[in-house]
Every structure is written in C-alpha cells, then in structure tokens.
Amino acid sequence: MINVHVYITLKEGVLDPQGQAVQRSLAALGYEEVDTVNVGKWLKLEIVDGPDVETRVEQMCEQLLANPVIENYTYTLEREEKV
C-alpha cells in the first residue's frame, strides 16, 4: 500500500476568509507576529501500489479532489517499507 497525502490550498491571490479569521484570533490572543494564515485541506489516501499511481493521483486531484479554478494541490507519496 502507498499512503498519498494530498494538500489543497487556495491559490495565491484568492482571498482566504477562513485564514483571515484565524489570523485575527491569533492576534487577539497576543500572537501579533502572525502576519498571514492560510487554511487548506489535507486528504490521506491509502492506495494499492500499481504502475501509474502518480498519474492517477494527479487525475484524482484535477477531477475531484481540488477545484483548479481557485485551489492548488500538492501531494506526497509514502511507500511502506517491507520488512
């Protein structure tokens, strides 16, 4: 099995109302050094290993997991080492 970690964030320049709310709350708690907060999503997929895992993950992101109009995605693959 492969663990795939998909991170979805709003694109640069797209106003992030959730991030702004969190940033204001942090400032209210005294963490005034926090200039910007971005809120995104993390999805963990457990995938059966195969020849074109990366291509298929890419397609999953494009088709469903992210909305490419306003969101960026990155992912990492983590293969479990066989003992």
Added chain:
Amino acid sequence: MKAAVIVFPGSNCDRDMYHALTDFTDAETVDLVPHTSETVEAYDAIFLPGGFSYGDYLRSGAIARFAPVMQSVIAEAEKGKPILGVCNGFQILLEADLLPGAMKRNKHLKYMCRTVDVNVENADTCFTRAYEQGERLRMPIAHGEGNYECDEATYEALKANNRIAFTYASDVNGSIGNIAGITNEAGNVLGMMPHPERAMEKLLGSEDGRRLFTSVYRHWRDAHAVTT
C-alpha cells in the same frame, strides 16, 4: 413544456421548484427526476434545485457533478435547452464547468438566510425576459458558500458579454462585482444564489421569483408557437 427537476441526495428545494413550475407556469409535465436517471433528453427545460447534494462533502457540488444524470444534463445544455441552477444547483453548474468560476465561503464566514435586494442586470435572457432591465427584486438567500470568485479575464468577459444576469444591491457575501447570477455564453444556462422558487407568494414575503419561471415557459412557448 416538459420540465425536469433533478433530485440529488441532499436536495431540499426540489419541492419548492416543483411547486413553482406546476402552480405558476402552464408546463404540461413537471417531473422530479432522480440523480440516477440516465437521460433527461425528453425534457425542454432542466432545473437543478438548492440543497446539500451529497452532503456538500469535499466541496459544494463537487460530487453531484459526477451523478449519472449530469452527463445528460451537460449534453442538453450544449443543445441549447434552458438549464437553471439555484444555490447548490449553481455550485453544481460551476463544478460541471457549464459556468465559469468557483464558490468560496461567504466573506464573513457566516451562513446567511434572509431576503435581499437583487438587481436584474440582463432582462434579455430566456430566464429574465419577464423582468424589466434594472428592476430591483426581493429574493431570499440561504447559503454559506456564495462568495463567487473568478479571475479578472473571466469577470471582464462576463461583463462584456452581458452574462451577469443578477447582482446583489449590496455586498452580501463578498462576490466579485456583487454577482448573484450568471449565464453561459449562449445564455441558456443560468446559475444564481438567490432562491426565486422561494419567492412565489406575497404571503411568504415576495412573489418576485414568479417571473423567472414564466420567462422560461414563455421562451419555450414562443419557440414552439404554431406559425400558420
């Protein structure tokens, strides 16, 4: 006119839409069509109601876009049939790429449920012909993700081609240009966040939604008028 109201798991304005079409237009058939249906080819106009399709998991409308019936909805849209998406229906049209742009959480992160002022920006579509250009309507909104976002080029194209059908009279959710509803380039697909189907009776606050449904009906009637 044969009208289809598509019912997704989680649709909750489907009955209101059905009521609007059966009681305020002369449509001969109005069917509640399940999301599993293979085709909507037999219908003259298709309505995607508001609600929380598939629980809005992942993103509003993202999963509904892949419901079996949507392939046929997309095909009928391309043929030029009127397709109306209200609220979650609008979000589904965006996810299905029938309309450009995307929805974000409302600017103030609050779910909003109240009646707002809506301007008719384009009274020259098959959905708005019974309105006056520039007319101000009262319509309910009920959404948490109605903050319409698109890139600058798309916004300029929407303006240049008269594709902004409705705007809010004030900034209610942060949408670019106060956009409340847009059409596709051909003008036969309309997505809007305000709920015309909930503005059908004065008793319930407003009857300004009626003319949207009569517009679609008249459009169909005129296209099928017997010319002798």
